[in-house]
Amino acid sequence: MPERSPVIFERLALIGVGLIGSSIARAARAQGAVRSIVATARSQATRERVRELKIADQVVETNLEAAKGADCIIVCVPVGACGAVAAEIGSVIKPGAIVSDVGSVKGAVLRDMAPHIPAHAHLVPAHPVAGTEYSGPDAGFAELFENRWCILTPPVGANEKAVAKLKAFWQRLGANVEVMDATHHDLVLAITSHLPHLIAYNIVGTAADLEAGTRSEVIKFSAGGFRDFTRIAASDPTMWRDVFLNNKEAVLEMLGRFNEDLAALTRAIRTGDGDTLFDSFARTRAIRRSIIEVGQETAEPDFGRRHSAHDPETPLPRPYASD
């Protein structure tokens, strides 16, 4: 048996145990990345479920209890709530501890959390670019971060050892780690993640507003392309509300570009300009091919989907957290 790598943190605290928090718990334990995990969640029901799932060594009632004595505290809550959590736990963070998060926006998180982190601790915000459309503690799994990117956005002058340690932690969980500044992160994610979610929510909403008869046909004939959009439009509404409230400028910038491009395609349709349409449609395959080549997408047709809902290998629908 190969020798086990030493643990990276003695005591990991997870504040919030949804899809991401519960996946960190499972992965950290599976990889022996930490000695022990203490977890907490805002709702009694979630704390109870985390106890039943046995994915943490200890489940406590409050954020303060969780933070106390932890070497690494990862705040896994919607980005709009990160500042309040930092304010609450600031006074009990132990010297040398690393405080991080998993939010999809980094500028706002840095702005909101930094004032509450004591000088003797290290704030290193992080964003694992991974997820599924499901949420809640049951939705997590240990392999979620494998071969996915985790972006760290340490503030200027951050402690290098702390950054290196958090990097090692995420690598142990299977992720590739990149370090960049928060502003750049927010711009890149505006196009790779935030705008796609907004557009998906929007088109599914447009369909939902159709007359009832047409709406039932939308569901029936959704394999024509529409169903692809419903996946990310099934993501957690609270999380995504907070993303758009906290990355306004970058999202509006990318939305502006998107609208300009869409106006050009619309004009081409209206005027019957087939050459413009063909040229626009012919250049996008290369992007998908690149994504497949760098290992961030499957080359299987149709995402490797199985066709039938009655396929015995297909598990039953999973619960969404907010249901």
Next chain:
Amino acid sequence: MPERSPVIFERLALIGVGLIGSSIARAARAQGAVRSIVATARSQATRERVRELKIADQVVETNLEAAKGADCIIVCVPVGACGAVAAEIGSVIKPGAIVSDVGSVKGAVLRDMAPHIPAHAHLVPAHPVAGTEYSGPDAGFAELFENRWCILTPPVGANEKAVAKLKAFWQRLGANVEVMDATHHDLVLAITSHLPHLIAYNIVGTAADLEAGTRSEVIKFSAGGFRDFTRIAASDPTMWRDVFLNNKEAVLEMLGRFNEDLAALTRAIRTGDGDTLFDSFARTRAIRRSIIEVGQETAEPDFGRRHSAHDPETPLPRPYASD
């Protein structure tokens, strides 16, 4: 051994053998739906490849040769080319033959093909709502139509027996069949298929126009949602150019609704109206759940995608036809 159902057509002619044509050939043979298949394609290379694949009993050089003597002729070419094919083969269509197509737009196909079909034959346009992002004869497979819908749009006064026969054919291939008028089809598909493709092409195009440095990061961090859009944006450009040129009114109508809704979401982001964002995002899960319930989508997280490009079960990237 159960008795084999009798063949539905003696001689099936396929004009065009891309993803859909080649899937029909494979499925029709696998299900014993026809006695023999004659196929042709515009390019020498495709005809050669179809011969190599041995998915047709006979591969001929011209549309005329293929159509001659066939009981059922299915034109599997981009919708903009259907009229020209009908004009070419009209004079050799045998009495009682059924002429159909597989186009994603039905009004224009009916308008363009009908004048060329002799009174002794039956034009019954069809649209199997199925596909993958790959194209060409190698991309097809016999199971493509299983549990998918095929929509027939016979003209007013169409021969009922002919419609019933084509319906039986598609059911034999595993499809559920619905009959509706062409105008209604074009409206429903505008929202379930055409608009999603336009939006996907557009957002991938917006990303492709970013500065080179940012573009490479878009590829790297595409698992945040963007990669979902690249699948349908990798669809065949000629096919989709023709769809938009031939379903202009319905697409522009749906695009108008989409833009109104997007303007409202944009305003909510700009003004920091979290309640509107939350409410919009909270109602779209129900649509996905319905699609899963009717068996048109998998409930597996992330479409059941496998994570790693290095997964030994993942086949090599498939060729796109136009490469």
